[in-house]
Amino acid sequence: MKTPIYLDNHATTRMDPRVLETMLPYFTEKFGNAASRNHEFGWEAEKAVDRARKQIADLIGATAKEIVFTSGATESDNLAIKGVAEMYAERGNHIITAATEHKAVLDTCKKLEKHGYRVTYLPLKGDGLIDLDMLKESFTDKTILVTIMYANNEIGVIQPIAEIGKMCRERGVLFHTDGVQAIGKVPVDVNKDNIDIMSITGHKIYGPKGVGALYVRRRNPRVQITAQMDGGGHERGMRSGTLNVPSIVGLGEACAIAQREMPEEMKRMRYLRDKLTSKLQAGLDEVFINGSMEHRLPQNLNMSFMYVEGESLLMGINDVAVSSGSACTSATLEPSYVLKALGLGDDLAHSSIRFGIGRFNTEEEIDYVADKVIDVVKKLRELSPLYEMAKEGVDLSKVQWAAH
Amino acid sequence: MAYSDKVLDHYNHPRNVGSLDKSASNVGTGMVGAPECGDVMKLQIQVNNDSGIIEDAKFKTFGCGSAIASSSLATEWLKGKTVDEALQIKNTDIVNELSLPPVKIHCSVLAEDAIKAAIGDYRAKQSAKSSAPAEQTVA
Numbered sequence: 001m002k003t004p005i006y007l008d009n010h011a012t013t014r015m016d017p018r019v020l021e022t023m024l025p026y027f028t029e030k031f032g033n034a035a036s037r038n039h040e041f042g043w044e045a046e047k048a049v050d051r052a053r054k055q056i057a058d059l060i061g062a063t064a065k066e067i068v069f070t071s072g073a074t075e076s077d078n079l080a081i082k083g084v085a086e087m088y089a090e091r092g093n094h095i096i097t098a099a100t101e102h103k104a105v106l107d108t109c110k111k112l113e114k115h116g117y118r119v120t121y122l123p124l125k126g127d128g129l130i131d132l133d134m135l136k137e138s139f140t141d142k143t144i145l146v147t148i149m150y151a152n153n154e155i156g157v158i159q160p161i162a163e164i165g166k167m168c169r170e171r172g173v174l175f176h177t178d179g180v181q182a183i184g185k186v187p188v189d190v191n192k193d194n195i196d197i198m199s200i201t202g203h204k205i206y207g208p209k210g211v212g213a214l215y216v217r218r219r220n221p222r223v224q225i226t227a228q229m230d231g232g233g234h235e236r237g238m239r240s241g242t243l244n245v246p247s248i249v250g251l252g253e254a255c256a257i258a259q260r261e262m263p264e265e266m267k268r269m270r271y272l273r274d275k276l277t278s279k280l281q282a283g284l285d286e287v288f289i290n291g292s293m294e295h296r297l298p299q300n301l302n303m304s305f306m307y308v309e310g311e312s313l314l315m316g317i318n319d320v321a322v323s324s325g326s327a328c329t330s331a332t333l334e335p336s337y338v339l340k341a342l343g344l345g346d347d348l349a350h351s352s353i354r355f356g357i358g359r360f361n362t363e364e365e366i367d368y369v370a371d372k373v374i375d376v377v378k379k380l381r382e383l384s385p386l387y388e389m390a391k392e393g394v395d396l397s398k399v400q401w402a403a404h
Numbered sequence: 405m406a407y408s409d410k411v412l413d414h415y416n417h418p419r420n421v422g423s424l425d426k427s428a429s430n431v432g433t434g435m436v437g438a439p440e441c442g443d444v445m446k447l448q449i450q451v452n453n454d455s456g457i458i459e460d461a462k463f464k465t466f467g468c469g470s471a472i473a474s475s476s477l478a479t480e481w482l483k484g485k486t487v488d489e490a491l492q493i494k495n496t497d498i499v500n501e502l503s504l505p506p507v508k509i510h511c512s513v514l515a516e517d518a519i520k521a522a523i524g525d526y527r528a529k530q531s532a533k534s535s536a537p538a539e540q541t542v543a
Binding site for chain 1: 418435
């Protein structure tokens with residue numbers, strides 16, 4: 001077993017060597033511009049792009065013409081939300097989203113608010129799920145778009161996407177979902193799930209960074225989006241810019257592999273995740289799982305280790321790459337807004353660790369990580385005045401802390 | 405973030421972890437910080453009433469590695485000092501010794517606050533003892 005062990009697969013994934021293999025020729029001998037219509041080099045590139053388009057579409061139950069290539073999910077989210085807002089401005093100015101969305105969605109919505117749009121940020125239930133009744137009450141006759149992510153990047157909770165999509169469809173409102181954590185990991189079908197627009201990225205599914213796609217529905221309803229960049233009118237006028245052929249080929253191959261291997265991989269991921277969970281629960285008291293265990297990606301575990309601060313825990317398991325919801329590990333010095341939206345106190349948010357299991361993790365690695373985390377948590381609890389007080393029966397919520 | 409060797413050393417081998425009897429009249433306890441801020445430090449000193457010298461110091465800290473290192477270092481420095489000397493320890497001394505980056509300066513401030521709080525508690529106990537020996541206040 002080699003260290004460090006990578007268990008941060010919601011942040012990014014290692015590229016599958018099979019993906020790299022398919023990409024390589026498109027950097028060198030097959031270097032053509034997919035928009036060159038009058039020679040062999042261009043045709044070859046266009047053919048490769050079309051094949052990738054089909055591979056992506058197949059994974060999500062779409063058609064190839066509904067795939068628009070972008071630079072990644074941040075661009076896809078921006079294009080979807082701003083593009084719909086601009087295109088449908090005459091119909092209304094209201095957008096519904098959720099408090100736990102990715103910043104690419106939240107900050108895009110905030111930008112639109114400055115331009116006169118109204119945005120509803122739905123709170124979440126304690127298990128991280130949307131309250132469908134609350135969503136229902138949030139629609140107005142000015143609502144043009146609902147944007148709610150498929151699966152959350154911190155807690156892995158999967159939203160009731162098909163129900164949300166159905167509600168939108170019944171009201172003639174478009175439904176966008178940020179699908180980056182879900183596609184290739186769990187079955188996603190834009191028709192069964194009533195999705196109109198979906199953001200996709202390569203690097204979360206063992207493909208390259210810097211490439212993504214936007215699914216844009218063409219029938220029932222036909223979705224229109226105003227381009228956010230002006231140029232050569234590529235991608236049916238929705239996204240100008242010369243196509244990044246090698247990366248697009250890689251994204252396509254990553255989708256094809258994910259589709260082929262999903263049933264097997266889901267089983268294996270769930271087995272490893274459940275093993276990690278039960279080992280941690282058996283080895284430690286006072287640990288809490290954040291978010292629904294039932295509606296969750298099989299790759300994700302997000303756990304709070306009470307009385308231990310996240311950054312100090314990461315320091316103790318420095319040969320394991322994971323993330324923490326602790327403020328000390330974020331650029332903003334604020335604890336995770338996702339965990340806080342679940343109603344978690346700041347103290348528990350500070351004590352959380354996100355484990356993201358991926359295709360290349362082994363059972364041996366999971367065993368090692370579990371043992372290591374248990375060791376370090378025990379050691380840090382020996383150091384923790386909070387653990388000592390709790391063991392003495394002090395109710396920590398009643399203590400008058402000298403906040404600083 | 406990269407940690408300095410001294411922070412890593414204190415984190416991996418924390419000095420003087422533990423608790424002293426907080427009800428003893430020659431023990432001063434300082435508890436600063438708050439769980440929702442991500443750090444709580446408990447620092448205790450045991451003073452020799454005759455010499456006024458800090459004979460023992462213990463800490464427990466909930467917080468990041470720099471917070472643990474700051475309080476561990478503080479206990480090392482406290483031992484053997486008089487209470488008055490201990491009050492001269494400044495957070496900047498801790499910053500320099502541990503090479504703390506700007507984002508971790510608050511850890512050193514917290515350690516200085518903990519020292520002051522522990523000494524304050526010790527002194528309050530001492531003056532309570534001399535003015536009203538029957539009534540002991542527990543911090």
